[in-house]
Amino acid sequence: MKPYETYSVHDFLTDDLFLAWIKSDEPEARQFWLSFMEQHPHRRSELLLAKDIAETLYRRPRPLSDAQVQREVGQIMRLTDRAEATGLGHPLYRRVLRYPVLLVASVLLVGLGIWSGWQWQRALHILENDPIATTSLGKGQAGWVSQTNGTSQPVSLTLPDGSRVVLQPNSQARYQKAFSQTHREVWLTGDATFAVVYDPARPFLVRNGSLVTRVLGTRFRVHAPTNGARVTVSVLSGKVSVYDQRDLTSARRQQSRQLPGVILTANQQVVYDPERISYQKELVPKPSLIRPDVPPETFDFQDTPVSVVFERLQKNYGVTIQYDAALLRPCTLTASLAGVSLHDQLGLICASIGATYQIVDTQIVISGRGCL
Incomplete structure (x- = not known):
């Protein structure tokens, strides 16, 4: 067995078993590394960073050859060593390791061949001293927490506000260790379901790129x-607004009273196209009861006018x-629809x-x- 518990990021990136997981998602390799993270949590950050880098390199529109990948990996490591050696980036280098997305961004630039040692040091300086640049990523400042789920199962997190x-x-x-007094903000990449504590004084914002989902307290999925x-935003209960920050900025400049985006309520979702900045509002595929505690007899009907049935739904x-x-x-319904999905309920009613x-x-x- 190789001494994986002592591996550096570079070691992972050149390991055949690791690459079998990233390049081919081989079941045995995937299970090995998931187990490895559970057994060696102190190596988790290095492994996930290596995973981010490898996925960025191997999953380009134009895939690189293994030789090209290895050349770029070597260049990345040389650049990070150089930044550390200069003394300019030493503290920040450790910060970058804690936030893989920043290093992955540099990998993309390295792959394009436009990063020199000077540009690397300049980027480190910007990340260290320009709060606007770092905030635009939703992290990079002191006090931010980054949580990555590298397992095959959902992981539950509790945010500072509960x-x-x-x-x-x-x-x-990614979120702050302590939310501000004016708002609560989370930057998301991937898929997550939120159950937000109601706080009218501090709106809850979920950001992905320029898209913002704004709520006071509700349950929703991004x-x-x-x-x-x-990007798809689905509401399980309550109400949210979804808008592109670029549209909001433009509306404010024009002093428009018409706010951009869409308002969603329970069982509604919007599919957002970032290229066209367009919103497609629709019902969620499987609508659920907005009050899960509704008694089953609510859906028992005996010669009931369909207008009453529809009102109840x-x-x-x-x-x-x-x-x-x-x-x-004149239409009536005699049936029990308890425990049946909404689409099946509608199908049974219409057939009747x-x-x-x-x-x-x-709308239905x-x-x-x-x-x-």
Whole structure:
């Protein structure tokens, strides 16, 4: 067995078993390294940093050859050694190791061949002394915490205000050790579900790039892939606003009263396209009860007018159901819909009254000929 517990970042990047995990996601290799992190938590940061670097190098639009990767790894290590040797970046070098995204960003630039020793030192100086530059990354200042889930299972985190985050595998959350008096802020890469403590004096902001999800207290999920693809924000309960910071800045400059973005309520989601700065608002794929404690008999119907059935569904799922009340007035339903998903409930109702339904944006539209 190799002395993996003594490995440096460079050692991991040149190890065949490690590369089998990153390049091919071989099950045995993946399980080995997940177990390794559990057994050697003191090597976790080095391993995850190596993982970030390797994924950046191997998962480019134009993949590099193994020889090119090794050349770039060697260049990265030489640059970090040089920064450490100058004395300019020594304290910050340790900070960069604690925040892999900063080093991964430098890897991308190294891969383009535009980083010289001078530029590396200049970047270290900026990260150390320019709070605006570091804040724009959501971290980099003293007092920030970075949590990365490198396991295959969700990990639960408790934030400084008591809010809870369930961080999915291969996801990262960054936040301050102590939230400010004016707002609470988390930078997310990946997939996470939030249960936010209500605090009207301090809005809760989840940032991914320029996209901002703003809440006071609610439960919602943000899926923000690391490859820059579309971001999905889904609301489980309560209400959130989702907007692009660039749109908000533009609206303020123009002194516009019309705020950008969308407002979401329970069982609604928005799919955001960062390239077009566009928002597609829709129902979540599997709407859930906004009050999970609703008794089952609520969904037992005996010769009940369908208008009453639809009203009950709207109330308990927080959705809007559009239908022709006059046309469907004679229609009744006798059925038990307890424990059945909303889509199956709608399917059973429509089959009973000879109607159909479709989803239009965040609304459910019922179409039918009525009942005799």
